[in-house]
Amino acid sequence: MDIVSLVVQIVSGVVGGNAAGLSKQSLGPMLNSVVGGVGGLVLGQILAAVTGEPGMITAGALSIPALLSSVVGGGVGGAVLTFVAGFIKSKMATK
Numbered sequence: 691m692d693i694v695s696l697v698v699q700i701v702s703g704v705v706g707g708n709a710a711g712l713s714k715q716s717l718g719p720m721l722n723s724v725v726g727g728v729g730g731l732v733l734g735q736i737l738a739a740v741t742g743e744p745g746m747i748t749a750g751a752l753s754i755p756a757l758l759s760s761v762v763g764g765g766v767g768g769a770v771l772t773f774v775a776g777f778i779k780s781k782m783a784t785k
Contacts, residue, residue, distance in 0.1 A: 695738065695760050696731065702764030703730015707772035709765075715776025725775050726768030733767025734760050 707726015711717060717725060743756040 695734070695743075695756065698757065698760040699730045699734030699764035699767075700727045701730075702761045703727045703734070703768030703771075706730060706765035706768030706770075710769040710772040711776065713773065713776070715773055715780055717772065717776050717779060722772050722776075725772045728768075729771025730764030730768035733770070734763035736767075737763035 703726045704723045705726070707722045707724075707729065708719065710726070711719070711722035716722060737759055738756075741755075741759055743753070743759050
């Protein structure tokens with residue numbers, strides 16, 4: 691794990707969280723970004739552990755599979771966590 695992977699996962703999670711926040715389950719721009727970043731980091735790390743990607747920069751070269759894994763894992767994780775949190779918030783507000 692390297693710092694570049696973590697940053698890519700968080701940024702991808704923020705983008706995914708804000709994309710998921712465009713639906714009715716929005717938490718607001720700031721909270722969408724925070725929840726998306728956390729979701730991106732968590733799923734990105736899980737995906738990196740499952741696939742066994744060592745890190746993005748290995749022996750001075752950029753690893754494209756590791757980059758794609760971080761972007762996809764971060765984006766999907768951010769979108770899913772933001773959508774779920776917004777869904778729970780909207781269901782709690784209606785009662």
